[in-house]
Amino acid sequence: EDYDGPPVVGDYLTALPHLKPLDYEGNRTHHVRLDTFAQEVEVAPGYSFTAWTYGGSVPGPTLHVREGDRVVFTMKNRSDEEVVVTKPIRGGAPYFAQLQQNPYQKNAPAISPVPHSMDFHSGTVAADDKWRTIAPGESIEFEWVANYPGVYMYHCGTPSVLMHTAMGQYGAVVVSPREGFPTDDKVDHEFVIVQSEFYLTEDGDGYRYDHQAALDRNPSHVTFNGHVNALNATPLRAKAGDRVRLYLLNAGPSDTSSFHVIGAIFDRVWYEGNVENEWRGMQTVLLGASNSAVMEFIVPEPGAYKLVDHEFADAERGAVGTLIAEPR
Amino acid sequence: EDYDGPPVVGDYLTALPHLKPLDYEGNRTHHVRLDTFAQEVEVAPGYSFTAWTYGGSVPGPTLHVREGDRVVFTMKNRSDEEVVVTKPIRGGAPYFAQLQQNPYQKNAPAISPVPHSMDFHSGTVAADDKWRTIAPGESIEFEWVANYPGVYMYHCGTPSVLMHTAMGQYGAVVVSPREGFPTDDKVDHEFVIVQSEFYLTEDGDGYRYDHQAALDRNPSHVTFNGHVNALNATPLRAKAGDRVRLYLLNAGPSDTSSFHVIGAIFDRVWYEGNVENEWRGMQTVLLGASNSAVMEFIVPEPGAYKLVDHEFADAERGAVGTLIAEPR
């Protein structure tokens, strides 16, 4: 494909923790582009590496659709190009403007020509066809329908899948249920959080992915939204008394998450984001690798609320965020 | 016991991934024999070790019964005998013929005289009595009733239990609910999958179990049905549009499974195989050690569907399988 336009296109593609509201009725066909290319990204202060990305960030953009919507998807493998995402991009998704506001994002173009692919957990298709691998310079186009509501992982499925995901190729798709959640009218804020591990080792005066550490499940960092400070430098914000909804995806690639908000109890939890899988009154939500949940809590009073993977070895490695609640 | 007949006896005992349909009405008493003895087995190309087995394979045979059925169980500890399972066995269970069709099975008799026992998670009994340890040459007989539907683990409970299970002594019992599952009429294919870890280390020019690696949760291999190629050399087969039901047991001995089918979403999941524990629309099912699930998905189109533990460090160590879907 001879394309050098915006690498992320689509009205419902946002940067974490944002979710674009579905401002349309009924079903819709979304034309979505998400190119893949290398990028220098920072995971923690002083820890940068050349990541393989979708759209230039790790995790990639979040796509929001409604159950029953159709997605016409295009991806170009631009891993052999220097792609800049830190300047305003005409015709691109809302994602770019949001990404550029994140103070912890220090993305810079990089070249790392590698075959890649795209696997949307939200689609039900023959993976050997739709999710097939394409070489640098090639493009792929395919369609899928959001048959089931939920919070889904997308990621590169090219072997070694452990390597391609740990290198940064993953993100979230939120498929909102056709009839909504029973609390939709009461929710004041909604945020998307993607937990993931990084496996970095020193390499000259920088860092690179360490495959043996990934095989050994020995992460150097565990983060929310790709950086140990992502939800701290720019905390989530609400007011006392608000009902806050979190869309949480545990992208792994290998570890579980025992997600907890310090000072809060989840009033409602929908396992995998499916409105039929409801739990009540949870202190902690356990998710496997590529599991997800929609979780709501009511902010009890003004203050600072920490979000953690309560597997404290992982919190210690960076899986901590903050929600600041102002007085009502 | 003076017995040298078939080491596996019973009409409802099959080799993985097969499940014998319950072709009888109401309840029944099953007379089941499952002898325990050593066997050389292969876990991955080039990786063989002397395993402790039930019936000669790792995992052992799958038993299928109905909720309310009674099982009269006999086991002889034949770990001091060379028992051959790769030749036709008269009067034995359907298990043998199926086992012999598996191209990745290269079983060979071995001697490793050790005390063993049998613990059926499907039975509710005093374990210090029924699940007691017997010496080589001894036999045990006991009964249990399938009081609860589900997909259950059986395994050796002799200390070190970590060692006895990691050496290969485990398998699955499927207890189908008395009134069935609501989708029984719609299911086109059903398969049984047992996930487990192996902890092998070099030993001369072969391999042996490494207890320290097992203690450290550092597996050399993670497999579906006992071999990294078990569900690849002989893939599961269905047609586009089929509803496929999987009975999945995560036998551990220590790790979780985040089970996913690439290209599919589980339409229905019954946690632990109990029809009352229903989830809908799951991308991934998280199971603890000795947890299980019945999971169904509809095959969207012809193609190849990969089954994985989405904890990708484990997929990389072998937890991958394939389902091939032909056109309708």
Next chain:
Amino acid sequence: EDYDGPPVVGDYLTALPHLKPLDYEGNRTHHVRLDTFAQEVEVAPGYSFTAWTYGGSVPGPTLHVREGDRVVFTMKNRSDEEVVVTKPIRGGAPYFAQLQQNPYQKNAPAISPVPHSMDFHSGTVAADDKWRTIAPGESIEFEWVANYPGVYMYHCGTPSVLMHTAMGQYGAVVVSPREGFPTDDKVDHEFVIVQSEFYLTEDGDGYRYDHQAALDRNPSHVTFNGHVNALNATPLRAKAGDRVRLYLLNAGPSDTSSFHVIGAIFDRVWYEGNVENEWRGMQTVLLGASNSAVMEFIVPEPGAYKLVDHEFADAERGAVGTLIAEPR
């Protein structure tokens, strides 16, 4: 605060595995004190270390309240004092008499002056205010209301939280549902179990906490109720035919628990202890770090029933207990 009275005060504070029945109607305000101080504790025969404790044991006392109750809580940081808990204490909670009956408890006073805090998962509050850190010699008082039923963790939230919890600062709060559980009339015995990991390394002729081992998720011991023999030296006791209810908290700090009772199947499980999250017929219950469950089983016959984390690497490290069932 100028206080040197009993370090644990409150009528509904007991030592594991005891739970004080709620012998009052409707709601109540509980005045609870739980001081924090160092103590030499034993985790396994020969393995003692200077722990940071609430009330002198690891895990600390269990608090029982009803949904809707108010807790007025006081804690003094007495980590700079030698506090004795092995002698009768006038005006103290029932906890002390129970603790002193445990043969595996060899607690002895120790001094380790460190800032600490208290985080009750059962409360919904601004954590930066209520759960704030206090220096040795200081006291804190705050209130919370038990808005949601469940089995909750409490723990020190002072950084490094991994260190403060792994050093011993955690315990359980049981918030019984306002309307009870549907089986309340049928339950014969109830017990509280807290699972947790220890990360000990040799230090002179004793042991101390090993932070690197904790970061690496490499525990030296995994226990029920703080000692590998806690539920063995003094087994749980019931009669054949009894319905036994377990309140299980997995305190971590990092690992999951795949909880199983050998010889039994859980008839009912309420995830996180919330009566609305019901599962039936479970062989094994998977819990994340700071997850919990209420689980019931019917004891099938007289005998000895082992409780295990069926992640057998953890059982091998100590996560084993016993329930003895006498004839009816």
